[in-house]
Amino acid sequence: MTHLDLAAPVEELAKALVDIPSVSGNEDRIADAVEAALAPLAHLEVTRLGNAIVARTHLGRAERVVIAGHLDTVPIKGNVPGSWDGDGFLVGRGSVDMKAGVAVQLSLAAALDAPTRDITWVFYDQEEVEADRNGLGRVARERPDLVEGDFAVLCEPTSGVIEGGCNGTMRAEVRIPGRAAHSARAWKGLNAIHRAAPLLTTLAAYAAETITVDGLDYREGVNAVRIAGGIAGNVIPDECVVTINYRFAPCWSLEEAQQRLEALVASAGLDGYHLVYTDLSGAARPGLDAPLAASFAASVAATGVEEPRAKQGWTDVARFGELGIPAVNYGPGDPELAHADDERCPVEDIRHCRAGLEAWLTS
Template sequence: MTHLDLAVPVELLAKALVDIPSVSGNEDRIADAVEAALTPLVHLEVTRLGNAIVARTHLGRPERVVIAGHLDTVPIKGNVPSEWSADGDLVGRGAVDMKAGVAVQLSLAAALTAPTRDITWVFYDQEEVEADRNGLGRIARERPDLVAGDFAVLCEPTQGVIEGGCNGTMRAEVRVHGKAAHSARAWKGLNAVHRAAPLLAVLAEHEPETFTVDGLDYREGVNAVRISGGIAGNVIPDECIVTLNYRFAPRWTLAEAQSRLEALVASSGIDGYDLVYTDLSGAARPGLDAPLAASFAESVARTGVAAPRAKQGWTDVARFGELGIPAVNYGPGDPELAHADDERCPVIEIHQCRAGLEAWLTS
């Protein structure tokens, strides 16, 4: 079993984590290492559910915060084991998304034996794959008591800036129907690919909106991300499938966002189609109006980083939102480098995030 020393400098702990391969669905080794490192800590109650580990203090504090991070990564592409760049960045798969953040969690979980708030540390599996496999979702379904709290921080990469809430996301297949025929007698059929053209025109001309929610600006987007149709080079297609992805602001409920997407499709004027949703993930409001969020923002501001901003992508803060727990994103690393072949995280950001969380949890 791989041994994790939680007392080493946090950047070395991050390197050790990157060096443990943990592609989604294969987190056994890293989960074993995290469980083994946390179990001897007498101030924590450690529970394991599959390849997810929850470690909790029970100090009788009036507030409980949940601090979570996922253990898995996207597939490795020659970037494990990790290395240090010439300018001192940690380079390797998961350095940004999100083992530097997990290292901050583990380092603080070991060091903070008497925080001013009770803490639930969550380390979960399968975040980078289908939503129904997500380890945090599994905990919420099977043991919601383990993730109950007054406020949550998800240590996703944000360059050490608090990012409130998140956009929602949905994917839908618009199936446009036609009639098959031999292409030599095309007039006998009805070309479904051609019939989808008005929808593509509406999407191309659509100008995404930006909505301000609780003081943060969320930019929306609706895009065709895939199109398919036809079975042979001499057959008029009788079906064309246009896959849409709608990223929507937390101004809207899931049902409202669906109505907005359906109205946009209908505005194209096409008929003879079906719309089938293949993925639905709600948005999360910023959560910055919660008292604990305000105190957290004050502590982070002392590290000299920028003011809170909106999270433009979807993250698991939405799962906390569904549980009625205000949540924000906060962690080291540039999210635009997540999943890149040269994924890298500056050591200074790892230290800043650790300092920001420690200051808040001990104030």
């Protein structure tokens, strides 16, 4: 089993985590290491559900904060184990998304045996895949008591800036029928791929909005992300499937966002199509008006970083929102480098985020 030294400099702990392969669905090894590192700490109650680990203080404080991060990564592409470059970066898969953030969690979980608020540390699996496999969602369903709290911080990469709320996301398959025929007698068939053209034109012409919610600007996006059709080079395709991804602002409920997407697809004027949702994840409002969020924002602002901004991607703050827990994103690393082949996180970011969270949790 890999040994994690929680007393090591936080950037060294981050590299140790990067060095453990943990592609979604294969988090056993890293979960074992996290559990083994936390179990001896007398100030924490450690619970494991599958490959999710929850560690909680029970100090009788007036408030409880949940601080969460996921253990999995997208597939490796020659970038594990990690390495250092000469410009002060930790390089490797997961360095940004989000093992640097997990290192901050682990380092503080070990060091803070008497914080001013009770803390629940959550380390979970399968965030980078379909929503129904998400480890945080599983914990919330099976043991909701483990994630109760007054406020939550998700250590997703934000370059050390608080990012409020998140866009929602959904994927839908639009199945467009045709009629098969030999391509030498194409007039006998009905080409389903050709029939998809009005939908693709509609999507290409669509001007996505930027919507302000509680003072933060969320950029929407509607895109075709996959197209499939045909069974052979000499057969007129009898079906074409266009997969659409819609990223929507937190002013819309999931149901409202579905209605907006369905109206857009209908405006293409296709006949006989069938729309099927393959992924649905709601958005989360910024939550910065909650007292603990305001306290945290003030503490981070005191370090000289920029004002809070909107989280443009989807994150698990939405799950906390569904539980009625205000939540923000705050962690090391540039989110634009998440999943990149040259994924890299500034060491200074890791140290800064650790110091920012420690100052707030001990103030």
